[in-house]
Amino acid sequence: MRKINIFETTLRDGEQSAGVNLNFSEKLEIAYQLERLGVDIIEAGFPAASKGDFNSVQEIARKIKNSSVTGLARAVKGDIDAAWDSLKMGAEPRLHTFIATSPIHREYKLKMTKQQVIEKSVEMVKYGAARFPIVQWSAEDASRTELDYLAEIVEAVIQAGAKVINIPDTVGYAAPIEYGNIFRYLREHVPSIDKVSLSAHCHDDLGMATANSLAAIEGGATQVEGTINGIGERAGNVALEEVAMALYIRKDFYHAKTDLVLNEIKRTSDLVSRLTGMQVPANKAIIGANAYAHESGIHQDGMLKEKTTYEIISPELVGVSSNSLVLGKHSGRHAFKERLQELNFSVSDEEMNSLFVQFKELADNKKTMTDEDIVALVLEEKATDISFYDLASLQISHGTHQTATATVTLKKGDNEEIQEAATGAGSVEALYNTLERCLGCEVNLQDYRIQSIGGGMDALAQVFVKIDFDGVETSGRGLDQDVLEASAKAYLNAVNRVIIMKELEEKAVLQ
């Protein structure tokens, strides 16, 4: 069995998905979960892109011990310096530097000749290798690059010190056989190829990212890059859970394996989906809600006789549990704490106190508390930033042929309270008009989505909003048993993010 390294880029390429906007604590929470999932490398961000990115990469590098942490850098010294400054405290600092190699990118974007691209790459790889123990070099748009030129530049960067060579299908253009053949070609035509690990990085514009990544493995790749749930630029990156499960279920064919802890897949997928607000389609391979549901009579009959007739993956293998009824309102602190441990969460005493209060409040109103409810509460607790505005109370009246009215009281900071009322065409509009009045400035709602956590009439509601506030486009989440309270929390969560971000920026300017 060949070992395939998993290079996880949810926090970099995944965060480039339109509308995705993760804050510091959310990124850290995802990084911890990726470590639990057993990924080999976490690409934590693009340190030179912003102060926020730099800080989160630095914190992730400091905290994560069982995965190597890397950050992206253009072929620019300043980017490589920022990457080094943010990553040097990590367990195994790794640089990921890239430059485009295809004719279309050379001519229109870089305005550089073939030779200039080689020289720049060599210079930057040498600069990186003088600092980092491991340098990965990527040829952006490699799949549309002349093969002989690709082989020439790959040999040059290996000589300069690159240890991993990444061959991205940046625009999701390659067909599987073609993409696999690029790897075969490089193995045959690059003299020093045995000194490096070859990596595949596929985008899903034509829906071929999983097939392409697997074809690359057949062609000799020993590393695959991708994201959880396949989020990413445009149509996304390859969904790593699909590649890992294809290798596992078809080991007879691929003779390759990953070190992923497969039963952490579902939890990782849920976490990424909740924090990014990008819902997983019900029919999504491996982790979709319907992936293990058998609807037709013929299939159900087959399943009852012998599961393997229609089930190639057992849901438990990827962490989809059928037994999710766990605690109720009479459960005590001890049982709750034990359940958190079984779910693999480590919480501080302070988090535990707050979580237990929330658990009791929820258990009072809900007939059954599922693992999904508990996971949602913990993630919410862990991923919430300090807030500036908090919802103190709300009252909404609405009905058929009636103008909806809302009254809201907000807590601002420690002592101030703001109360306002307003109307709207529906309950959510009335609520948001009232919140806008409380804030005293315009907030543009661009997206509003609602999702239930688990099933049943008393399920928790999770609301996701995208807003434009104070010149910044951002998103927010809110969790509550009541949809309108969840809506108010999501809106305030988004507003708080902008305020906190602006405060941090101001502090950075003053320093």
Ligand code: KIV
């Ligand atoms: O898709 C791509 O080419 C990339 C590179 C920066 C590696 O994400």
Ligand code: ZN
């Ligand atoms: Zn990419």
